[in-house]
Amino acid sequence: MKSQQKKQFIAALKSKVSTKVDVVELANQLLSGNTIALSKAITLVESNKREDSLLAAELMRIILPHSGKSKRIGISGVPGAGKSTFIEALGMSLIKSNLKVAVLAVDPSSEVGKGSILGDKTRMEQLSANANAFIRPSAASGTLGGVARKTREAIYCCEAAGYDVVLIETVGVGQSETAVNSMVDFFLLIAISGAGDELQGIKRGIMEMVHAVVINKADGENIHKAKLAKTEVKRALHFYPQFASGWSPETLVCSALENTGIGEVWTLIETYFEKFDGYIHQNRKSQAKWWLKESIEEEVIAQFYLNKAIEKELPIIEKDVVEMKLSVSEALLKLMTLNK
Amino acid sequence: MKSQQKKQFIAALKSKVSTKVDVVELANQLLSGNTIALSKAITLVESNKREDSLLAAELMRIILPHSGKSKRIGISGVPGAGKSTFIEALGMSLIKSNLKVAVLAVDPSSEVGKGSILGDKTRMEQLSANANAFIRPSAASGTLGGVARKTREAIYCCEAAGYDVVLIETVGVGQSETAVNSMVDFFLLIAISGAGDELQGIKRGIMEMVHAVVINKADGENIHKAKLAKTEVKRALHFYPQFASGWSPETLVCSALENTGIGEVWTLIETYFEKFDGYIHQNRKSQAKWWLKESIEEEVIAQFYLNKAIEKELPIIEKDVVEMKLSVSEALLKLMTLNK
Numbered sequence: 272m273k274s275q276q277k278k279q280f281i282a283a284l285k286s287k288v289s290t291k292v293d294v295v296e297l298a299n300q301l302l303s304g305n306t307i308a309l310s311k312a313i314t315l316v317e318s319n320k321r322e323d324s325l326l327a328a329e330l331m332r333i334i335l336p337h338s339g340k341s342k343r344i345g346i347s348g349v350p351g352a353g354k355s356t357f358i359e360a361l362g363m364s365l366i367k368s369n370l371k372v373a374v375l376a377v378d379p380s381s382e383v384g385k386g387s388i389l390g391d392k393t394r395m396e397q398l399s400a401n402a403n404a405f406i407r408p409s410a411a412s413g414t415l416g417g418v419a420r421k422t423r424e425a426i427y428c429c430e431a432a433g434y435d436v437v438l439i440e441t442v443g444v445g446q447s448e449t450a451v452n453s454m455v456d457f458f459l460l461i462a463i464s465g466a467g468d469e470l471q472g473i474k475r476g477i478m479e480m481v482h483a484v485v486i487n488k489a490d491g492e493n494i495h496k497a498k499l500a501k502t503e504v505k506r507a508l509h510f511y512p513q514f515a516s517g518w519s520p521e522t523l524v525c526s527a528l529e530n531t532g533i534g535e536v537w538t539l540i541e542t543y544f545e546k547f548d549g550y551i552h553q554n555r556k557s558q559a560k561w562w563l564k565e566s567i568e569e570e571v572i573a574q575f576y577l578n579k580a581i582e583k584e585l586p587i588i589e590k591d592v593v594e595m596k597l598s599v600s601e602a603l604l605k606l607m608t609l610n611k
Numbered sequence: 612m613k614s615q616q617k618k619q620f621i622a623a624l625k626s627k628v629s630t631k632v633d634v635v636e637l638a639n640q641l642l643s644g645n646t647i648a649l650s651k652a653i654t655l656v657e658s659n660k661r662e663d664s665l666l667a668a669e670l671m672r673i674i675l676p677h678s679g680k681s682k683r684i685g686i687s688g689v690p691g692a693g694k695s696t697f698i699e700a701l702g703m704s705l706i707k708s709n710l711k712v713a714v715l716a717v718d719p720s721s722e723v724g725k726g727s728i729l730g731d732k733t734r735m736e737q738l739s740a741n742a743n744a745f746i747r748p749s750a751a752s753g754t755l756g757g758v759a760r761k762t763r764e765a766i767y768c769c770e771a772a773g774y775d776v777v778l779i780e781t782v783g784v785g786q787s788e789t790a791v792n793s794m795v796d797f798f799l800l801i802a803i804s805g806a807g808d809e810l811q812g813i814k815r816g817i818m819e820m821v822h823a824v825v826i827n828k829a830d831g832e833n834i835h836k837a838k839l840a841k842t843e844v845k846r847a848l849h850f851y852p853q854f855a856s857g858w859s860p861e862t863l864v865c866s867a868l869e870n871t872g873i874g875e876v877w878t879l880i881e882t883y884f885e886k887f888d889g890y891i892h893q894n895r896k897s898q899a900k901w902w903l904k905e906s907i908e909e910e911v912i913a914q915f916y917l918n919k920a921i922e923k924e925l926p927i928i929e930k931d932v933v934e935m936k937l938s939v940s941e942a943l944l945k946l947m948t949l950n951k
Contacts, residue, residue, distance in 0.1 A: 316940075324940060324944070325944070327940055328938065328940050328941040328944055331938035331940055331941060332937075332938065332941060335935055335936070335937070335938055336935070338935070339935060420939055420940065423939065424938060424939070424940060427938070556933045559932050559933050559935070559939070560929060560932070560933055562932075562939050563928075563929055563932045563939050563942055566939050566940075566942075566943055567915070567943065567946060568908075568912050568915075570943055570946075570947060571911055571912055571915045571950070572908050572911055572912070574947065574950075575907070575908075575911045588903075589900060589903055592899050592900070592902075592903045593896045593899050593900055594896075595675055595676070595678070595679055595899070596675070596676075597672075597675070598668065598671035598672065598675055598764060598767070599760055599763065599764070599899070599902050599903050599906050600656075600664060600667055600668050600671055600760065600764060600906075601668040601671060601672060602903055602906075603906055603907065603910055604664070604665070604668055606907060606910075607910060607914065610911070610914075
């Protein structure tokens with residue numbers, strides 16, 4: 272941006288700065304690792320208000336150069352697989368290695384007040400009480416694209432605040448995994464052993480993007496079953512195409528409850544980061560490009576529907592199309608004329 | 612449309628009418644069942660030229676009230692399953708029952724001149740030589756959405772020209788099936804018996820939309836295998852959710868080569884049309900609504916990228932986003948300002 276343009280942009284922003292949020296001060300606090308500031312920053316990023324989005328843009332401008340340094344790990348799994356227990360165990364083990372851990376959630380289906388997958392912090396008792404952990408229940412609402420964009424910027428906030436590992440939990444419904452996959456470096460699927468049908472309930476599309484499957488609850492009488500499940504999953508993974516990076520997905524067993532096998536999972540993740548450092552760097556660039564495209568298209572469509580003339584005429588045109596009085600091609604010609 | 616608006620619209624269209632195409636004359640010929648006119652009409656509908664799209668819109672306006680009377684059948688299957696032979700056998704049997712049959716193809720990957728799935732008419736020798744059959748190789752190029760919209764309008768053309776059954780062949784790559792599924796009443800999958808792995812190569816998403824699976828090539832030594840395959844497929848289909856209409860997908864065997872089992876397939880399709888007449892009517896309305904939405908969004912996005920200011924600035928903004936100099940949110944704010 273040219274200097275003059277920049278001045279104008281900042282002046283425009285400043286005129287909008289509410290007395291409640293001083294973005295520069297907020298950014299400074301966030302950069303010093305203050306978790307209250309981090310919380311506030313994410314709230315700002317997640318806000319759907321126009322005024323807040325200008326402030327959020329300014330905040331991102333300040334913190335962006337300080338982001339990008341974490342390992343971004345996506346964690347998915349069917350309900351009951353023990354995702355929270357796993358995150359608690361992995362998180363605590365990372366903290367013991369002097370790492371700072373942030374946990375975010377992508378859950379576009381959740382609505383504020385209706386609770387969300389990470390809403391119940393008591394499921395991560397130790398982690399939520401630890402000063403080196405930051406847990407952020409999913410509060411953003413809106414379209415998947417919008418929620419995901421905000422989650423991406425929440426990741427940048429966590430990174431700028433000094434978190435070394437960002438774990439992004441997702442609900443396991445398919446769509447949100449695709450979104451999460453395009454913002455993380457490594458994607459982990461938590462599964463449990465069942466009646467020979469370990470992958471039931473896991474959408475095929477998800478299997479294609481996981482870097483590793485961890486069979487959880489390998490404890491007590493379940494150990495043998497978990498090992499069998501591992502063999503089954505390994506065989507299933509064999510049928511999926513190899514990653515562009517050359518990585519072949521791995522299968523591990525663990526018990527988050529008894530804290531066994533967690534170290535092995537982390538070792539595997541570290542191996543990936545060491546081995547594919549250059550690939551990860553490139554992949555993040557592709558992800559950024561993809562997100563820009565997705566966001567642009569979502570926004571362009573949203574603005575089209577907000578156009579007053581369109582808002583007025585669309586129901587009439589739609590009715591005519593449904594009743595076969597108007598072809599889609601002609602409807603398009605009309606709508607595009609209205610949109611000019 | 613108000614009378615005055617309509618006059619202006621038609622005047623605008625007339626000023627654009629090239630000396631080559633008289634749309635009213637073309638429509639009249641098409642409505643009388645002239646196949647050359649039908650071919651020309653589809654070419655017009657498939658054209659990507661702006662002038663042609665105005666003519667196509669006018670053509671659609673005239674023929675739309677005469678469309679909607681055919682049975683629209685989607686036909687998919689892996690390469691080698693014998694789709695063309697099946698269509699030839701089914702088509703000829705329909706013609707013997709005094710029905711007129713049109714065959715279209717959806718193949719967004721094909722490019723003009725590069726050939727297409729129906730390009731080789733010799734694969735349907737009898738059908739292509741019959742006066743009551745109309746075979747249209749896929750010639751449309753462009754985005755899937757665009758190709759699909761044009762195929763939809765080609766269906767209307769065939770219907771207006773008096774075809775009783777429109778068969779829409781697709782390539783079996785997943786995406787195009789979704790498009791075809793949203794323009795047909797009944798979706799048929801052609802499979803063949805294999806080594807106990809009948810559904811290999813068929814994407815899960817496709818299985819979820821088929822109304823019936825036909826195991827083809829049940830002839831000679833293959834009859835027993837085909838029957839086993841039928842049992843397997845039946846079992847597999849059991850795991851898929853029921854249709855909104857209440858229909859449960861059926862499995863049949865046939866030999867398109869020996870012309871056995873084809874009548875049973877058609878009887879099944881007729882049963883569906885009798886039983887779900889009201890549902891099909893409603894479903895076509897939902898399909899029209901869906902297509903309008905898809906077409907709008909594709910067009911809006913296309914126009915955004917054609918905006919000169921966007922065309923100029925986007926590469927710079929994209930570079931900044933990729934290099935983490937600019938957040939996606941801020942990039943969006945900038946781009947939307949440019950788009951005003």
